[in-house]
Amino acid sequence: MEQERTPPASKRARMPSPSQSQAQAQAVDDAEDRLSALDDGALHAILARLPLRDAAATAVLSRRWPRVFATLPRLRLHPATFNRRGYDGDEDDCEDAHRWMDALGRVLDGRAAPVAAFEVGAKFMGLYDGWFHDAFRRLCGSDGLLELGVVNTKYDKCYPLPSPVYSCATLTSLDLYNWRIRVPGRFAGGGLRAVRSLRLRDVVATDADLRRLISRCGALEHLEIHDVHRARNVVVRAPCLEKLEVFSFRPLCVSVKKAPRLGTVRLDLSYCYPEDSWSINDTMDSEEDYSLSEIEAMCDYEKMAEREHKQTDEVRNMVTFLRGLCGVKKLQLYLPTEYSEVLSKVRVSMLKRLPKKNYLLGLETLALTLDHNDKVLATFVSCLLNSSPNLKNLIIKEVWGMGSSVSLPSEFWEEQVDADCTLNHLSSVTFYIESLFKGNPCGGLCRFLVMNARVLRRLRIEYFRSKVRPEDAAKVEAIQRELHRWPRASPDVVLELCPLDCCPSY
Numbered sequence: 001m002e003q004e005r006t007p008p009a010s011k012r013a014r015m016p017s018p019s020q021s022q023a024q025a026q027a028v029d030d031a032e033d034r035l036s037a038l039d040d041g042a043l044h045a046i047l048a049r050l051p052l053r054d055a056a057a058t059a060v061l062s063r064r065w066p067r068v069f070a071t072l073p074r075l076r077l078h079p080a081t082f083n084r085r086g087y088d089g090d091e092d093d094c095e096d097a098h099r100w101m102d103a104l105g106r107v108l109d110g111r112a113a114p115v116a117a118f119e120v121g122a123k124f125m126g127l128y129d130g131w132f133h134d135a136f137r138r139l140c141g142s143d144g145l146l147e148l149g150v151v152n153t154k155y156d157k158c159y160p161l162p163s164p165v166y167s168c169a170t171l172t173s174l175d176l177y178n179w180r181i182r183v184p185g186r187f188a189g190g191g192l193r194a195v196r197s198l199r200l201r202d203v204v205a206t207d208a209d210l211r212r213l214i215s216r217c218g219a220l221e222h223l224e225i226h227d228v229h230r231a232r233n234v235v236v237r238a239p240c241l242e243k244l245e246v247f248s249f250r251p252l253c254v255s256v257k258k259a260p261r262l263g264t265v266r267l268d269l270s271y272c273y274p275e276d277s278w279s280i281n282d283t284m285d286s287e288e289d290y291s292l293s294e295i296e297a298m299c300d301y302e303k304m305a306e307r308e309h310k311q312t313d314e315v316r317n318m319v320t321f322l323r324g325l326c327g328v329k330k331l332q333l334y335l336p337t338e339y340s341e342v343l344s345k346v347r348v349s350m351l352k353r354l355p356k357k358n359y360l361l362g363l364e365t366l367a368l369t370l371d372h373n374d375k376v377l378a379t380f381v382s383c384l385l386n387s388s389p390n391l392k393n394l395i396i397k398e399v400w401g402m403g404s405s406v407s408l409p410s411e412f413w414e415e416q417v418d419a420d421c422t423l424n425h426l427s428s429v430t431f432y433i434e435s436l437f438k439g440n441p442c443g444g445l446c447r448f449l450v451m452n453a454r455v456l457r458r459l460r461i462e463y464f465r466s467k468v469r470p471e472d473a474a475k476v477e478a479i480q481r482e483l484h485r486w487p488r489a490s491p492d493v494v495l496e497l498c499p500l501d502c503c504p505s506y
Contacts (some may be wrong), residue, residue, distance in 0.1 A: 043068050052081050056107065066110075073116035077104065079123065079153065092153060097124045101131055108135065114144025121151035121177075126159030133162045140168035149175035158204050158229075158281060167191035172219075174198050181205035183212040192216045196240075201226040204281045207233045214238060221261075228252070229281040236324070249277035250305065251312040251342075256324025265325055268334035271342060274305035309342045315350055318380070322354060322387070327362040335370040335377060336399050344376045352379075352416065353386035360388045367395040372445055373407050381445075382416035391422045396445075397432040397504070407444035414448060423489075426453045430460045432504055435467045436497075442479055447486055456490040465499035 047055040059066040079094035082103040087095050125132045139145050161179040169190045181203050195217040210231045220238040224245040234254045241259040247268040278301035370377050483495045
């Protein structure tokens, strides 16, 4: 009988030696120790990068992790947060609203510390207003909520903001999108007194509710109002306010009554496409019932916008706005062609300068996005220059594709601008134009400033490189020679032509 062969060594199963097993176990322990060595702040930073559902799943890792998740300071929720894994939908699609609410309820029930920052966006919050009222009451009454962002993604409906939000005394940041603002007559427990940043986007509010909301935020430092509906007047009383940004698709009178610390202001008035930007909330003046014919008339947004413009004194609105900016250091204005068309129909012409008591004495930087060669807007630019005696930096950006084909001559500016105002301090000027060859963009105001600004150090003309073909090199050189032939009030001024590859952001 043949002897049984021994299997080759290469096929023989190898058992790990005791030393190898100990090394592997030690490696696992070391990995766990390194993770455990991190403090809660570091672990919170890691979990914050995960979807909330995945962050909750870490509770099974060890006895420490449930507490880590239960003390996670920031909760972010979108409609798909609690969908089943593998569900075919995007972040705006909620598979089951009841499961979503049950899951959020369990997260809040398991909290071991107040939520510091809560961001939520969903389209069904108005449908289950009672449940969400209780959820916000728990959050806002926890004495720890600092930041709150609430987005109603049911874009065709605007629901009342849950009332507990108005009573939250710990909030420092509040961001609201597509909510109806109804401020209670009395606030409980100093609600909103600590808010430093208030952002209102596509909200519906009356003049009175908007005024009460802003004035209630006594610590307010940054206020952004983006397309508020129904309100026609914004009154700002905020003694701590440092930055104000207002974006509006319809006429809006902004009056800054009390903001001694205000340093940066931006105003954008874009009146184009009312059929896309207006809503029934802009044309409905009250909550009363309307007839079908009245509602149909209110939904003709183009006619409603035209009627609104006829009833609005844009010159008065702008002067009212500027009168409250005496101490502002930086002012940005976006006024496209549609604004100039409305402004041209106003019976009262723009002032050549503001009343002396309302001069913009603190203004150092003025950034304008408009067509400064449009005669109506040019008159407004002159008013700003004449009312800003300490202006140092001027930036004018041409509205894309909407610049005038002919520049206003320098003689126009000599008649409009007083030599004793801005021209004594202006040191830097930047013009952004779409094309060097449309009209005479390097004449007019550019030439006037070079000839009259006594301490001007630099004038820079920026243009799109793509608008200049290789065969246009001679034209560019001719423009450069023309710039250097201009008489100069300041012998040290540097004149620059600068091609750009993308649109600048000032």
